[in-house]
Amino acid sequence: MKIKWMRVLALGLVLGSLGAFIVAAPQRAEALSGSDFNPGNIISDQNFFTTDAMSQNEIQAFLNAQVGTCSNTLCLNVYSMNTATTTLAFGTCATYVGEANESAARIIYKVQQACSVSAKILLVTLQKEQGLVTSKGPTEAILRKALGQGCPDGSSCDPAFYGFFLQVYSAARQFAWYGNPAGSHTSIKVGQTNAVRFHPNTACGSSNVVIQNRATAALYYYTPYQPNQAALANLGGTGDACSSYGNRNFWIQYSDWFGSPTAGKSPVGNVELISGRIGGVQVAGWALDPDTTSPIDVHVYVDGAGRSIQANLSRSDVGAHGYNVTIPVTFPGIHSVCVYGINTLGGTNTQYACSTVVTPGGSPIGGVEAVSGVDGGVAVSGWAIDPDTAQPIDVHVYVSGAAVGYRANKIRTDVGRAYPEYGNNHGFSEKITATPGVHDVCVYAINTSSGANALFGCTSVTVPGNSSITEQGRTPIGAFEAAQGVTGGINVGGWALDPDTASSIAVHIYVDGTGVPYQANKLRTDVGAAFPPYGNNHGFGETIAVTPGNHQVCVYAINTGPGTHAMLGCSAVTVPGAVGITERGRAPVGVIEAAQGGSGGVNVSGWALDPDTAASIEVHVYVDGAGSSYTANKARTDIASAFPGYGASHGFSETVSAPPGAHETCVYAINTGSGVNSLLGCHTVTVPGSVGITEQGRTPIGVLEAVHAVSGGVSVGGWALDPDTAAAITVHIYVDGVGVPYSANKSRTDIAAAFPGYGENHGFGETVSVAQGSHQVCVYAINSGAGAHASLGCSTVTVS
Template sequence: MPAAAGVRQVCLYIIDSGKDVKQGCLPVVVVAPDAAPTGVWEKATGIDQITVSGWAVYPGDLGKAVKVSVDVDGKRTTATADEASPGVGAKYPGAGDNHGYSINIPASAGTHTVCLYLAYVSTGEARQGCLVQHVVTADSPPTGVWEKSSGTNGVTVSGWAVYPGALTKPVAVMVTIDGVRHSLIAGGSSPGINSRFPGAGDSHGYSGTFPSTVGSHEVCVYLTTLDGVDIRQGCLTQKVSAPILPAGVWQRSSGAGGVTVSGWAVYPDAKTTTVKGVVTVDGVAHSFTADQNSAGVDLQYPGAGDGHGYSTTVSATAGDHEVCLYLFDRTGNRVRQGCLTQLVVAVDAPPAGVWSSVSGAGGISVAGWALYPGALTTTVPITVSIDGVRTTISANGDFAGTDAKYPGAGDNHGFSVSLPASSGSHNVCVFFSRNGGGEIQWGCTTVAVILPNSPPVGTWLSSTGFGGVTISGWALFPGALTETVSMAVQVDSSWYPLAANQYWSGTNKLYPGAGDNHGYSGTVPATPGDHEVCVYANNRDSGSTQLGCLTQNVVPAAAGTWATSDGSNGNVTVSGWALYPDKPTATADISVEIDGAAQSFPAAQPSPGVGTIFPGAGDSHGYAVAIPAAAGTHQVCVYVLGPGTTKTRLGCLSQAVTP
């Protein structure tokens, strides 16, 4: 349906027996065919030339390709944005993806000013931005950082290097130790290089260890140019120390049916060699090998890998035992890691756990966790009794934290069950089975069941009025916790729908099992001035529950003045100020249209007094621009652009222009 540009109110009706039944209304933004182009300047590089790339579209004429111009030090190159740019069609349905551009401009080595412009559909253009681009030649010398040097069982150096003019070519690195040359290639992983040198990738790291005697050594690092010349990065004196003792962490000790110890161990000076050890229980030794997976070891000792973990179980009777852990150094000596007193729990010890929640929303729900301290991986059967009617389930669901409390148990000892129950009070009891037979009553409580069709509950927590009425809060059905409540917002005599299905922290805590996706937030249209606003939560069957009413003052989304206009010296000169009342410190953009041709400018100049009208905004919201125009009378209009796609007119007039 034809419609003028701007925000239009669209309503849908169904004709039922000759009567119009209103289904709802919403604001729709209509874009003019000659709307200003939009796009993203994605990248600029400078190797032997300057390359700029990105995408651009006309929002009001999606099938038309945008003309793109690039100025390099004032010299212009023009192209058309008609190349493939994946994702544009998704952002602007119907446009397709052929709105990309990639422009190569010859440029000498050095620093250049680059500016990008997009042409309007009819006349004029909009500047996308400017930057300073440094251009390098293909044979530019390598650059890099010598990041680290260490001296454990030899000399280890590491860092990164890249050719600025040949980004994908690996740099040859030379290391000298007391004058003896060693070669490396900077082709290893080095995260972050691609962000500093776009297009290079992150495979420009180097690292190497070279045998050296104990003592001090002169170490130098060189980078080789593409012409074969070695450029020194630096030199230092590196002290090489003797091999050190094994390192590691005794992470856990538990006593479920015996003594279990676990952790990891590594030789810092021989990281790929497997460490062996012994655990003693009351003086009796039991050997183990640290060759199991232990995530994170390689992060602490790069190159070691994660295969340095250990976990071993020793049979022991119930009661206290003296447990000690030892690791062997590379010469075979036993090095004690520590000792402790470990309580061993019998396999048939009573279960432990927590009955963490019970609720009566539309039925009875029970949840918690349970395990056997003496048989950590065995599942505990749970029985729930409602007024004497018993239901048995298994405590084998996810429950974070049980493994931290009982090392080795894992986090799969949770239980959760929802059972039907009539409205009213019920006696709920929970039992768990012993590992050796029989059961233990965990506890009982009285639960009030709430019917699914109970009225919704919720709050209306905030209301603002910038360019419309914005409200937020939460609502849910206490008897149907996972269902979404439909909301209704009344502004004077107009009604607008919302859904309480957004994230809102805390609803699950108030109503366990509900989750935290019962928030609502939205902006409905309203003209400037005072409005009577009411918020309702609709019942599941019929009717609604009012969450509150108030008088909301609405102010325009954008504010400003057009203070002066002049047509002398072949220019149309306008001045004034503009800002967004809800974001007073942000810079607003204005659009000046002369006979329909628009140009945009930021309102960021000093304008004394604005900060007094809008406290906290400051006075940097003024504009004063001169736009060339032919002699004669012209129709001039000034608008504030935004927020978003909105446009607020500050005024129009006929301006006489003199030479």
């Protein structure tokens, strides 16, 4: 590696050393801004490592334009020399086939072909090093060290590298070798943070730079300093005592002659983590497309199945271009994982990594956190997960050998944080009825796939109460205390217990001879005081839905063992409302009042009721033969006035998703009992928009634009649409792993303008209530048909 001290010192010192041949910054640097310089991405690999950047004729024409009239025979536009067939001792360059009387343009072109280093790079470096491209009277001394190759700072040049041909060929070999992963230059880590100095003087310091590609690394191997702010603030001149100019001038010169050195590039990035987790594969890293400041998509393929995520997580090193996602897998074991950065403009997609990873699986995990004897039974709580599924699983609780099954689906945000791919719904907290005394309690998590059921543990607990309460075949006791008619039904209340157990018992409530079972387990401290050994949980209070009119209500207390049930009483009750609405097999009635095309679908409204019931009924809306079910339960006071006794809840107003174009729309009112359904009518409706929007299995697109804390919650906003439909789609907003669905249907005229034919109803802006503290917020756009859902991104926010 050679380091050129003379080129990186302040310009005044350099002028003193190199005299008239010092290379100043290009004179049209005012077209650039120092804020545009990215020390981690000075030039793209595509613009640096190429065999066809310029033809020989293009190089010659360029030199003619730059030099003009030469004062001797050594200017690059007129210079020629004999070259020998040469194979370099190391590196990746092909053998150079020598010729007699080769022009400088031909040498540069043939070296470009042999070493796969752009002729533009060689021309800019010739100018940066010695000013040769524009010189009208160079000397032999300058030509023989044209690119400074073999000329270490502070030492004489190596004669083995003298001459224009060897300078160009050897310098290109160094550039290609610097960019070769198999080469000897590995100190600069591409895709990672590197400390890059500002100046040979170590007191001038350095800064951390993420070197984004091989080409930028090659420039730093060649000239290992970056410009400081003083050098960037004065692109046409000098900075301060700690300024260096080599890579700055390269960037300026290339931009001035050939345009942006980073345009048309493929994505860059780094995969920092591929790890097997229970139920999924975690992938993390960063990705960006140098052609845009916007986040780009990353495609993660697990076992050949792709999922699109957006690299938009904030990072201190590369900004909002990070990603960290766990992709669910359906089985434990070995999985292939490939990660790609998706190109946005010029360039191609970039494969970041492909590897294999092992995900664990097998028997359920979890634990019993509490087992205690409580009034009337045993309280058990804990959590359980089967590594083979994100769905809640069953737990079986055995009390004195008798098993009861429960679903472990209660919210446990702590479990969700520990196992984010499984979500929060894996807790259990149950009370198992048991008599007073000592009981053995065992808890099992039930396996769903590979593996076996898991015993979480066994223990003995004591249920409080009078252990003398034993089964003696006694009849239940209690009181039927209230039966009152209310709108829509009957309120029934009282208490009941079986003298042979402290556990709650069932009561059966019969209305006009039809019985429904309920549990007498509501808190009644008065009953507990009257019957101390039995506890407080023996009350009942229920509402039974019935039609208006007179009804007979009877309540029975149900014996838990041998012995008879007990009738607690009967009562006649009148339910207010129109009497005489009974099932007589009549067909529903109603009207379609409107059927018209709207953004994303067909809007249908009207009313419907079944003369045999005051309850709301269903309407089925068919669009081109595909039916959707809705309930006609919206308030319509005009219908209540027209049909006394039936109430107001008989309206409907719905939007059925449909692509742009003409659609046959029919509405049916659905009979609740015997009799036929009623066709309310059919209409041809035209949905506005582009007719070519069809289901093609495409993934939704969108942007998570804002996540910020508000009083009592988190405000989340952005937009989302499914390219396969103009209808509004659903977004799921997850806060700390708990998801809530919302419709992305808010007006966004900018989205309508950007995606003609899809309409404007694709925005979302919601406030999710959360407690104080730090929260992880993730948003997913939900596919409306075939294809995968899309992650719009995640963000961490603190609510104070």
